[in-house]
Amino acid sequence: MTAPATRTKDGLSLETSVAIPVGSRGRQRRRGGATRHVVAPLAFIAVAVVLFCLFFVWPGALGLLYSFTDYRGVGSMDFVGLENYVDLFGDADFYASLGRTVLYTALSVPAHYVVSLGIAMLLTSHAARGKGAARVIFFLPWLISPIVAGVIWKWLFGENFGMVNAVVSMLGADPLRWETDPTLALVLILIVSTWGSTAFNMLLFIAAIRNVPQSYLEAAELDGANAWQRFAHVTLPLLRPTSFMVVLLTTIGSMKEFAMVQALNGGGPGTSNMFIVQYIYRTGFERADIGYASAASMVLMVILIVIAVIQLRFDRRNDLS
Known part of the structure; x- marks a missing residue:
């Protein structure tokens, strides 16, 4: 491609023979498009990084700093070193709340897994009817605030005014002590x-x-496998990545359970069902010992990291085998 002709002062035309590579404009456009494709993801990533640093890294670093001080929420703070951690590992209430949290997690994870998987199997079954309405009904509890859910269920299972005990009394049985019996209170949670x-x-x-290939299920059915055998030997092994994610998220969520328990029974009766996050809340805000509560928070964070790493390595070992 050549440049257009130019004219001299005498009016004579002068042909220029400067050649412009044909592909140069295409390369310039590609560079411009590539720049846009790079800038846009970087902008989105930058926003995510800023939010992560603002709401996660900065509070975490501040909590780590507080854990080495005697900060009480107001006034100045003095550096005390590892004193909070030494006192924490000698605190019987801390071990009691941690043990109750571990017990609750050990019971909660299998319950969450079995119930959610069972409902999912029913809602994906070809023989089920009304699956659209069922999905909405089963999804509604997730939209309700844990505080509101705790208040609703507290009203349903109240010892003196609860609807459940009213039905139990109508059937001729003694009302259950949902609020004063530690075991029943944990079952309710x-x-x-x-x-x-x-x-x-x-x-x-x-x-x-x-996403499970139907050809696998059809082949197993042709081989004479019944519905349970197809589920146990075909569907369930293919659900292993999702199962791992559900178990990991449920474990972390159960270890951090707070709002629903606080609204339901406040960790009662007494402190028999006080979980670790409630212990941190009471220590930091009711006793105004922010430094000591921050040390407990750091210990909880380390425990959660260890649990996540163990589960990740276990899942990776299964993949390699």
């Missing part, structure tokens, strides 16, 4: 937490079940 958290795990399982 398990029921409410499973009811409220099933929806999210159910959606994960539904998406994974729909």
